[in-house]
Amino acid sequence: MSAYAAVRIPSPALLGARSAGEKPYAPFVSCPAAHGLHRTHLRSTRLGRPLLAVSSDVLSGQKSLGSNSSPSHHAVVSREEALVLYEDMVLGRVFEDMCAQMYYRGKMFGFVHLYNGQEAVSTGFIKLLETRDSVVSTYRDHVHALSKGVPARAVMAELFGKATGCCRGQGGSMHMFSAPHNLLGGFAFIGEGIPVATGAAFSSKYRHEVLKESNPNGLDVTVAFFGDGTCNNGQFFECLNMAQLWKLPIVFVVENNLWAIGMSHLRATSDPEIWKKGPAFGMPGVPVDGMDVLKVREVAMEAIGRARSGEGPTLVECETYRFRGHSLADPDELRKPDEKAHYAARDPIITLKKYILENGLASETELKAIEKKIDELIEDAVEFADSSPPPPRSQLLENVFADPKGFGIGPDGKYRHLPLFVNPCAPASCVAPLPTFSCRVTALGVALPTSTGGLESSQHFSSTSSQELSSLMMFGSMAPLSVLVLVFFSARGCSAASFTFVNNCQYTVWPGVLSNAGNAALSTTGFAVEAGQSRSIEAPAVWSGRFWGRTLCATDSTGKFSCGTGDCGSGKVECSGRSAAPPATLAEFTLGGGGNGTDYYDVSLVDGYNLAMLVVPQGGSGCGSTGCVADLNGVCPSDLRVVLRSGTGASESVACKSACDAFGSPQYCCSGAYSNPNTCKPSSYSQFFKNACPKAYSYAFDDATSTFTCSSADYLITFCPGTASTSHKSTDHNPDATGGMPRNEGLPSNDGGAMVILGGYEFSQASPRAAREAALATVSLAALTSSLWLIC
Structure with missing residues (x-):
């Protein structure tokens, strides 16, 4: 007989209550099962039903933290099981890190919520499920989809909004769905998925008991994932009641990452121990260390087994932590650095890797082979998504x-x-x-x-x-x-945006234009701007792409056009869908990317530097200027320098490579083992770019100080903003001591309709978008x- 049959409380494997007298670690919330089995006691409710409770000494303060060392108590796993767990967790982490890169490059739209740090929860539960079992997710659903078996290609293509995505490009980041894999959807609003999951569990029970569609291996199980912020919503309590009333085959999994967007869990609920809400309805409530996949798996195995055998639901609280902000639009400034550092040191992937190596389940070489395999898989997923077609217009109202x-x-x-x-x-x-x-x-x-x-x-x-x-x-x-x-x-945020290119260099610049996949091509993809001249083009209100400047361009005797820096390889002035060859300074834009008229933009030196560039919003609100106004070619480190030699033997530095382009090393390219913010840190080379241009992207994860937002603006893009052309008066724009933005009167004004001064140029017209x-x-x-x- 199951340990649950008589008293409906968890068996010893599921108890996981806190130890008595353990010193709390303020200000953090612990992962309770990190210390193995601890003292518990039972108290009776008014109905006489036993209820799992914990020692009163831990209820008076913070929960205690798990140790940073390897846990002393683990479920036994075989070599094959351990490698499956490791591969799935690495898949989730590398996929999400790539999502961040693609989002900031304008390949994805709307809000994107990443799962970094919580992989042990998804892997620990979902890898125990069968294909017939169902998973219901939240807006943080990419990794749940991958763990359930949805191909990385299909998930990435969905994020790109392509017809080859698992929802044909119509779901996007927060609405992953796959009927063949019984992934019943990600849900953008908290709590939405819980009734759906309860309905799926009811369907399983109904087919078994009423339609007599029995399976010798037991009931189909549903696992519902949701966060701590959901657990004070009415749907949560209503569904717990119905699930226990009808003994539905469902496991409710709370991914308690301690923060509901910007609200600390401890400030939002009268009792922070969510697992105790289960016994209130007569079902087991179980806390577990959500940063340890083996502990999660141990609890999941018993909870899923209970559901499959008809013993009813279980509420599991997995205490975990997300390593990034709430979404990629969140600068993550509310959580304290020491809190983030504490949980980063308990990275669930590193913990599992250490366990595998210490127990001789696999070698370092075998694990690196898995990591390489995943890197290649994700690169393939990106290439597949990028090359896939967008959905046809005829698909817009299908299934409505x-x-x-x-x-x-x-x-x-x-x-x-x-x-x-x-x-x-x-x-x-x-x-x-x-x-x-x-x-x-x-x-x-x-x-x-x-x-x-x-x-x-x-x-x-x-x-x-x-x-x-x-x-x-x-x-x-x-x-x-x-x-x-x-x-x-x-209406306000949906008019076209105007980009005005000003050439303040003493030579001709040929701007290049590339629309990201799935975006409309602009009226031109490449053109020339003579010294001292300007040109404007328009883009749709919802658009993403990049601009750059090409230099040292000429047409040879065969009519082929090429450039010394920033060449797009089209053989023509028009780039026709081709991007810049590194090194090139890039201005990257996502217009209307937040779904509310918000533009995202940056100036990136991740692919190197060839030309000083300044981006100044015109009109709009909440805007900031960005760019790299310093001339870095003359001071570029020798091993990054691109040198042009003339026929007389004279040489001139014309561009500055990135360290990734120069050396191809994973530590500089943020790839392989360095494909996440915890392992890929600024190098001396990226710091050279950052010191010179504090507002520009200097390496792949330089997000916090380098991405800017603006509502409904036009944009002025100036090449060589710190020097004047030969045909116009100049204002001395020497960089300050750090090589950053000029500090004299030439700084651009960002007021809508105000005069903007750039190296002696004067623009005093009001923003065209404002009038529209x-x-x-x-x-x-x-x-x-x-x-x-x-x-x-």
Whole structure:
């Protein structure tokens, strides 16, 4: 008979209560099972039912911490089991680190929440499940999907918004789903997934008891993952009650990483020990060290076994820690450095690796082979995602309406049963409008959102008759109020952005333009800007890509165009989808990447340096200038220097390589064993770039000081901002002592519509976007007011 049958409390393997008299380690919350089995006692409820409790001395203060050394008590695992666990955890870590790189390069959109540090929880539970078992996740779902068997290619492609993703590009980061793997979804709102998981468990029980679809190996099990911030929500308590009432085959797994976004767990709940909520409903409540995969696996094995045999649900609290901010948009400034350092020292992957080596389960060489295999797998996933096609426009409204003959997009890509919305333009010249999902209104024209939440392109209707306008308004009156409100609040942040390139160098610069995969190509991908001249181009409000400057360019006798630095290899002035060959200074942009009109941008020296560059937002709000204004070519370290030699034998430094480009070492490239922020640290070479250009990216994980945000601005990109061209007056812009931004009167003003001074140039026009947005807001407000009047 199971240890649970009589009293419905965990067996000794699941008790994991705290030891008496153990000194707490303030200010952190412990991982309770880190000390093996400890003193517990039972007390009776008013119903006479035994309840697991812990010694009162640990309830009066902080929970005690687990030791930093190897734990003395572990479940026994075989060599094969240990290697499966290690490979799965490394897969999750390397995948998430690559996600961070791709996000900051503009390959991913919206919010992206990473799982670094919590791998022991996912691996410890999911690798014990069968294919028929189900997993329900949260917005931090990438690693759960990988552990459940969803291919890395499919997960990465989904993050890229591509048609080859596990949700065909329509789910994105927070909504992973795979029916073949019984991954029942990631859920963006906390608590949403718990009722779904409870329903899946009910389905298993119903098929077994009512439909008599018995399986000799027991019931299908559902594992529901959620965070500590969810455990005060009503759905949590309601589902615990129903699960215990019907003895559903489900395991509720609390990934208590101690922080609910920016709210400390200790400030948000009357009793921080979440596991004790289980016995309140008559089910076992179990705490476990979520930084130790072997302890998690031991608890998971028994909890899953209980569920499969029909003994009912278990609530497991895994105390863990995330190594990054809440999302990649979070600078992670609320958590104290000593807290983060403490948990970084308890890295679950390093802990497992140490256990494997100390117990002779595998050699260092074998583990390195696994790491290399994973690196190659993730590189392949990125290449696959990047080269995959975006979803077709006809996919936009698929699986939205139940009636296949109702309003929607037909196989021909046209809107059905509403002639107004049939595309009257040539397929390549515009996008058919859909007012209920509109983002931008330009002369009452509409641009469609893509499946990843942004504009499909900058193309739109710009000529709508008064009769059509009336129809639009009538249609809007029938639309959900929330959609109309969305139209109103989205209008400001959805107009096109203008990029103005100013050449303050004493020579011609050829800017290069590359749209990231899945983004519309701009009107040009390469052009020349003579010394002292400027040129502007426009980009859609939702767009990501990069700009750079090419130098020393010429056309040879065969007509082939090439450049000494920043060459894109197209053989033409237009780069036509090709990126810059390192070394090159890059300006990287993600417009509207936060889903709320927020732009993300940076100037990166990760691929080296060839040209001083300054990015200054024009208009907008919450904006900051960034760039690298120092001339680094003359002071570049000799082993990074790119030298041009003339026919007379004279030489000149024309660019400065990154250490990765120069040496190809993993420690400089942040690859292999150095593919995460804990192992890849700034080098003396990256520090050279950082000292000279404090606001620029200096190496792959230089995130905190190098990424800037702005709402709805245009951008001024100046080459050679610290020197004047020969055809205009100059202002001396010598860098300060650190080689950083100039400190004299030439510093750019960031006020919308104010005069901007750059090396003697004067720009005193107001931001074009500001004028557009004022008109758009007026149109949107009028449309919203009229629609509300019609509804009422």
